[in-house]
Amino acid sequence: MKLHSIIPVLLLLVSMQAVCGQESPAGDDIRNVVSRYGQAEVMISYPGYDAMTRLAARFSVSSCDGLTATLCLSPRDVDEFIAAGIPCKLIVPEERKGFHTASSVAEAMRWQSYPTWKHYDTxxxxxxxxxxxxxxxxxIGFSVQGRAVLVLKISDNPEEDEPEPEVMISSSIHGDETAGFVLLMRLAEYLASSGGAAGAGLASELVSELEIWINPLANPDGMYRGGDTLIYPVRANSNGYDLNRNFPDPEVAAPPPLQKETLDMIRFMEERRFALSVNLxxxxxxxNYPWDKWTRNHADDAWFNAISRRYADTVxxxxxxxxxxxxxxxITRGSNWYQxxxxxxxxxxWGLGGREVTLELDDTKMTPGxxxxxxxxxxxxxxxxxxAEALTGIKGMVTDAETGDPLSAKIFITGHDRxxxxxxxxxxxxxxxxxxxxTWNLTFSCPGYKTYVxxxxxxxxSPLQVSDIQLEKDNQDYPQPPESGLLVFPNPSDGNFNIMPPVAVTGEVTVxxxxxxxxxMKHYRTTARPGIPVECRFTGLPSGLFIVSVRREPNGPMVRGKAVITQLINR
Incomplete structure (x- = not known):
């Protein structure tokens, strides 16, 4: 269902007032709820697609069904909302001392209640x-208040980095959305206990063939705002930022500062380059599948639609x-709902070349035990x-045909990828x-090597093909490696750069x-070879000047250079 419509401002305000069915609350009433509970939820009439998109750019939308929408206000934006004068209904939380909280780890692991923070860690x-x-x-990292953002790696060799597709499943980036928190702890137990087990079927196959990472709680400060017990969780982190509106987006004119939880998650995901992920x-x-920010389709739109359809149909x-x-x-393409x-x-x-969907589990944000x-x-x-969708498609190794060394190659489908x-x-x-x-024609390219199709x-x-690719060196001339510093070219650029460090800063490096x-803004590992440029894709960054550092791992020398982005990629 597409919710496209345009409503003049006057009619929009009248419509909101009609649906809310009462006089809007006083600004002080909204502020008092924010002060007491850490946030305030207000319900408004659905204002039409374009107006909804404009509202979503200013405030955090927590739900929208085509008739009404609920906005979640933090201490950071409550005054802006009040000043906007939008008719609304204030949703006041019920009084409680705890929310379906388990009394012990054993009770929590029956998966019908919520653990305390200490129980969760245990x-x-x-x-x-x-x-x-x-x-x-x-x-993954630590929250602003110092809580660990924990993740479980589940695989048949969890201490090894095997040549297997990696899958990321995480939940509760919004601290007051609780169902996925318990669901993923239980899923982790189910998968871990299925590893190598006779008769475990699909679960055992997944553990054997994939590297699965499960992060039940991405925003611990939001969920455990009151301390050790889940009482009045909030959507945002402890600084009042909606973490699911905090990732780099070059089309945002004045992006909010990246929060610690966001930076840690970006670093974690850049290091692993997950083939498939889902956010609960x-x-x-x-x-909900891509795109959320564009009304045009993803190149793999039909594939996204199909895997989403399979999920919902099985449900x-x-x-x-x-x-x-x-x-x-x-199911929905995100921008058909609201942007x-x-x-x-x-x-x-877009920024990491992964494939992620957003799974909305429950109309009720705080699911009763x-x-x-x-x-x-x-x-x-x-x-x-x-x-199991990660067990489809094409996978393999890309290596140097002469030495067998691994190569970081670009894999592009002409006429399809965009x-x-x-x-x-x-x-x-x-x-x-x-x-x-x-039938798919994949082009493999790497600086210093001939392309291969x-x-x-x-x-x-037969939904999976394993193809190992060996690339042959070419005789292309490249600039001489610098004796010091970092060569960055072309510079300025649209965000696609080549970098070349000195010979002393080659091998496995961190950019x-x-x-x-x-x-x-970015932090990831790659391989630098003497005299061969490293392709860098600084997607997700706005126009401007950036400092690029390259360090040889584990504790080698570091060099720096400057990169200027003058326009957006893929516009």
Whole structure:
């Protein structure tokens, strides 16, 4: 269902007043709720597609069903909303001392209540400790208030970086959207316990063939705002920023400062280059796929639609009638709903070359403990099948035909790829290109090597092809490596640069990009070879001057250079 309409401002205000059905609350009433509970939710009439897009650029939209929309106001934007004079209904939270909180770790691991913060930390350690052959606990980073953002790696060799597709599943980037938090802890236990188990079926296959990373709680400060217990969680982080509007977006004229949780997540995802990911939310019941920020289709739009359809259709086989039926019977292209900027889904898909969808699990943002079992029963099969999408398409290694060294190559489908939909092999040479059945011509390119075109045939009965690619060196002339400093060319550029460090700073290197004020913008590892430029794709960055640093790992020398971006990529 497309919600396109244009309503003049006067009619918009009248419509809002009619749906709200009462006089709008006083500004002080809204401020008092924000002061007491950390945020305020206000319901407005759905104002039409264009007006909704404008509102979503100013305020955080937590739900929208085509009749009404709910905005979530933090201490940062409450005064701006009040000044706008938008008719609304204030939603006052119910009084409580806790929210379906477990009294012990054992009770929490029956998955029908919520753990305290200490219980959550214990549960994550417990899962990793109980199945060490299939599970390892890691840390993405730390929140503003110092809480660990935990993640479990589940694979048949969790201590190794194997040539396997990597999948990322995370939840609760909005701290008051709770269903996915418990669902993913339970999924982690289910997968870890299935590793190597006879009769475990699909779950065991996933553990054997993939590297699965599960992050149940991306915003711990928001969820545990009150301390150790879930009482009045908030959407934003402790600085009042909506973390799912905080990822780099070059088309935002005045982007908000990247928060610590955002920077840590970007660094974590850039280092691993996930082939497939999903971000769990609540506030609706729908599978949302790219793009959120553009009304044009992603190059893989048909594929995104198909995997979303498979998720929702599997849900419908196991759920009660009426669950996950919003918009197109439970799926939507994000911009058909309403447009947002700075979302993780589009950043991962556009900026990192990944494939991510947003899964909205429950109309109720804070799912009662009594309904958590239903969330599992209705969704866990769909989640397993979603993860299994990473076992389709084309994968393999890209290496130097002479030496066997791994290569970081660009993999592009001519006539198909656009808007950064191409993929890259990682520092180990491994690549994954998720694709539906069909005939595909993939071009492999790497500076210093001849291009190679692979023709792949995928069918519904053979949806995966493994193809190792060996690239031959070419005789192309490149600039001489600098004796010091970092050569950056072409410069200025639209965001696609080549960089060449001195010979002493080659091998495995870390590339870091910062603004002139010192803000970290990008941080990832790659391979630099003597005399061969390294292709850098600074997607997601606005026009301006940036400092590029290259350090040889693990503790080698570092060089710096300047890069000027003059226009956006893929415009």
């Amino acid at each position: 549960i994550m350690h417990k899962i990793a400790g109980q199945w060490p052959d299939f599970c390892r606990l890691d840390t 939310h609540s506030g609706a019941e729908v599978v 419908h086989l196991w759920s009660e009638p009426g669950y996950m039926t919003l918009l197109d019977n439970g 947002i900027r700075g979302g993780r889904q589009d950043f991962v898909t 009594s309904n958590l079992e239903l969330m599992w029963e209705w969704n866990h099969r769909s989640l397993l099948r979603y993860i 808007d950064s939909s191409h993929v890259w092999s990682d520092t180990t040479g491994f690549y994954t290109r998720l694709l539906p059945p069909g 692979l023709t792949a045939e995928l069918t519904s009965s 870091t990009v910062t603004s002139t004020s010192g803000a970290l």
